[in-house]
Amino acid sequence: MPAETMEELVSLCKRRGFIFPGSDIYGGLQGTYDYGPLGVELKNNLKAAWWRAMVYERDDMEGLDASILTHRLVLFYSGHEATFSDPLVDNRVSKKRYRLDHLLKEQKPEVLAALSQAMGLHENNNLAALVSRLLAEPEKAALAMNTCRVIDPADGAPGDWTPPRPFNMMFKTQIGPVADEDSYGYLRPETAQGIFVNFKNVLDATARRLPFGVAQIGKAFRNEITPRNFIFRVREFEQMEIEYFVKPGTDEEWHERWLETRLKWWEAQGIPREQIRVLDVPKEDLSHYSKRTFDLMYNYPTLGFEEIEGIANRSDYDLGSHTRGQAELGIQARVLENHDSTAKLAVQDPETKQWFVPFVIEPSAGVDRGVLAVLAEAYNKEKLENGEERIVLKLKPHLAPIKVAVIPLAKNKEEITSYARRLKAELQALGFGRVLYEDTGNIGKAYRRHDEVGTPFCITVDYDTIGKSQDGSTTLQDTVTVRDRDTMQQERVPVKELAQYLQERLRR
Numbered sequence: 051m052p053a054e055t056m057e058e059l060v061s062l063c064k065r066r067g068f069i070f071p072g073s074d075i076y077g078g079l080q081g082t083y084d085y086g087p088l089g090v091e092l093k094n095n096l097k098a099a100w101w102r103a104m105v106y107e108r109d110d111m112e113g114l115d116a117s118i119l120t121h122r123l124v125l126f127y128s129g130h131e132a133t134f135s136d137p138l139v140d141n142r143v144s145k146k147r148y149r150l151d152h153l154l155k156e157q158k159p160e161v162l163a164a165l166s167q168a169m170g171l172h173e174n175n176n177l178a179a180l181v182s183r184l185l186a187e188p189e190k191a192a193l194a195m196n197t198c199r200v201i202d203p204a205d206g207a208p209g210d211w212t213p214p215r216p217f218n219m220m221f222k223t224q225i226g227p228v229a230d231e232d233s234y235g236y237l238r239p240e241t242a243q244g245i246f247v248n249f250k251n252v253l254d255a256t257a258r259r260l261p262f263g264v265a266q267i268g269k270a271f272r273n274e275i276t277p278r279n280f281i282f283r284v285r286e287f288e289q290m291e292i293e294y295f296v297k298p299g300t301d302e303e304w305h306e307r308w309l310e311t312r313l314k315w316w317e318a319q320g321i322p323r324e325q326i327r328v329l330d331v332p333k334e335d336l337s338h339y340s341k342r343t344f345d346l347m348y349n350y351p352t353l354g355f356e357e358i359e360g361i362a363n364r365s366d367y368d369l370g371s372h373t374r375g376q377a378e379l380g381i382q383a384r385v386l387e388n389h390d391s392t393a394k395l396a397v398q399d400p401e402t403k404q405w406f407v408p409f410v411i412e413p414s415a416g417v418d419r420g421v422l423a424v425l426a427e428a429y430n431k432e433k434l435e436n437g438e439e440r441i442v443l444k445l446k447p448h449l450a451p452i453k454v455a456v457i458p459l460a461k462n463k464e465e466i467t468s469y470a471r472r473l474k475a476e477l478q479a480l481g482f483g484r485v486l487y488e489d490t491g492n493i494g495k496a497y498r499r500h501d502e503v504g505t506p507f508c509i510t511v512d513y514d515t516i517g518k519s520q521d522g523s524t525t526l527q528d529t530v531t532v533r534d535r536d537t538m539q540q541e542r543v544p545v546k547e548l549a550q551y552l553q554e555r556l557r558r
């Protein structure tokens with residue numbers, strides 16, 4: 051059974067060195083987290099699994115690693131400067147700041163009904179419509195929120211609310227030594243734009259034909275109004291994004307295909323289908339670039355179903371926004387007139403010779419939200435036969451931070467420790483991931499610790515291994531005990547068969 055509460059995960063992550071709060075020794079920096087010794091392994095393994103499946107195992111993908119610092123014109127023409135904002139509202143009494151839609155979600159139905167009525171809306175349960183109406187008439191909205199007694203979730207008391215306003219979430223930053231008006235840029239709010247502005251470069255370098263995709267994993271930054279829920283909503287996070295370029299008219303079919311591909315991939319990471327709901331995002335909630343979006347909503351402990359990945363049909367909006375010569379390209383999306391771009395981001399139909407802007411399907415997954423989901427799903431609390439309880443992370447072996455722990459049974463017996471060290475080095479050289487030489491604590495404690503961090507196999511080197519069995523026999527020489535994390539079964543395996551034994555089981 052997966053984790054029941056977020057607290058269980060937060061506590062395990064801190065205790066075992068997966069994830070720590072950012073800038074912790076100075077009181078923390080809200081919305082930032084640091085990945086510790088095991089967290090970095092898990093996160094790298096998740097990213098590697100994505101890259102393997104989305105790039106190496108397909109024949110229609112290329113990779114990219116674009117810079118994080120981004121020219122302001124990229125984010126001007128992409129529409130982010132004008133529209134990448136969340137609705138913000140302050141409570142003058144508590145001095146707390148909220149994202150308006152999050153605040154409304156915390157209100158009782160009768161408060162929402164009164165507010166909708168006060169704003170002249172006929173439906174009571176259309177949150178998106180209510181938010182946009184409140185933003186459209188901010189002064190009236192503040193009055194209505196105050197008379198309808200909208201509660202501040204921090205103290206449960208009605209707030210004294212300011213007029214709501216859009217808050218741009220991009221981190222603006224000075225670039226270079228001269229602090230004039232034009233020398234600023236942004237930390238990218240999504241990795242996607244780096245792919246769009248490199249479209250022609252990739253095309254020229256690879257001679258790809260439609261349909262094909264470009265994949266990228268990297269950091270993105272958003273000045274979230276209220277970062278919360280551990281690594282679920284943070285200000286610095288990582289995305290695994292694909293921009294898949296297709297011929298207009300085939301976009302809807304490709305959108306459905308990518309939905310299926312991505313659900314399968316999450317399943318292979320240990321997240322069963324029934325734990326993910328697909329939300330066909332209502333029109334009024336769509337981002338400025340989207341023709342249609344499927345949100346994959348994972349059932350997070352404590353939070354319930356929340357977005358882990360968005361799969362958007364971005365139409366020809368992005369390439370159309372960034373291309374030069376817009377007028378001749380028959381762009382379907384509504385885009386800003388571009389006077390600055392130097393590249394034609396379009397392709398030529400091989401038959402008609404007509405130039406056109408491809409449509410884009412974008413599966414965009416959060417690495418951090420992925421790590422959280424994988425941890426939640428793997429977390430198990432088990433009652434043992436002796437009445438004790440064990441916590442075990444049943445991670446898929448390819449995601450486990452440590453694949454194998456090699457444990458010498460006696461820490462002060464040189465023959466045993468040197469055998470174990472040699473074995474560790476040999477297994478490490480096989481290249482299936484991290485192998486740990488483990489000589490802290492007694493063997494029972496080592497097993498518990500490795501259960502908790504998801505190590506699939508513990509290997510013990512003992513007196514039998516070095517040919518010094520108590521009964522004087524040498525039949526078990528050069529064999530070791532291999533303990534399976536999930537079944538807790540132990541078997542004796544000849545050392546010369548270990549490589550194959552582990553490789554077969556770690557691949558699963």
Ligand SMILES: Nc1ncnc2c1ncn2[C@@H]1O[C@H](COP(=O)(O)OP(=O)(O)OP(=O)(O)O)[C@@H](O)[C@H]1O
Nearest residue numbers: 274282283284287357358359360414415416418419
């Ligand atoms: N603040 C964040 N912290 C962690 N991951 C994030 C954050 N914002 C977005 N992501 C991840 O990036 C993915 C794609 O970004 P997208 O712009 O679709 O998110 P979003 O719809 O703005 O998310 P939300 O509605 O939860 O704010 C999301 O599915 C999520 O996994």
